[in-house]
Amino acid sequence: MSYAANAYAKVSQTALTPREAEAAVLIKAAARLQTIQDNWDAQQPALNEALGFNRKVWTLLSSSATEPEAPLPAELKQSMARLGAFVFTRTVDMMVEPRAEKLTALIRINRELASGLRGNP
Template identity: 45%
Template sequence: MSHAAQAYARTSQTTASPREIEAQALLKAARQLQEIQNNWKGPDRNMHKALMFNRRLWSIFLTAAESNENPHSLEVRQNIANIGVFVMKQTIEMQMDPDPAKLKSLIEINCNIAAGLSGRG
């Protein structure tokens, strides 16, 4: 990558809105999970890394939803928490009984929420 491209990438990251940063993180997690699903060879290091990244991301969302400083309505925060709990359960299920089909819901959730955050939903 050229120096100009690197500078642009740094600038675009620092000027992105929090919603866009969240959307980008969700899409990154979805891409990682999709890669595992598309190239399934059984549970491996890459699967565990992708699941861990997604779980950490959703842990952040869950923590934010529980925060009293969160500006969203209680209903929105509860919806985020409910989705987060579902994501955590699906992740545990995938780790205990790996099956690439179980990644579908995690991928779809991340893509749909990212689209909503980006105003494309």
């Protein structure tokens, strides 16, 4: 990548709103999981790393969304807590018994939440 393009990429990343940044990270996590699912035999060694990245994303999202000071309605906080719990449970399940089709739910959740954060429900 040229210096100018690299500089532009850095500036555009810093100009994201918090919601756009959250959406971008969710899309990145979904894309990593999708790559593994699409090419399961070749990509399976990268599974734990991708699951770990997704877990970190969800740890940050669910913990910040459920903080008492978070400016979200109680119902939305509860929904984020339930989604986070599902993501963590599915992640452990994938680590114990990996199967490509189990990634579908994680990928969809990430994409749909990212879409909502971008204002495209």
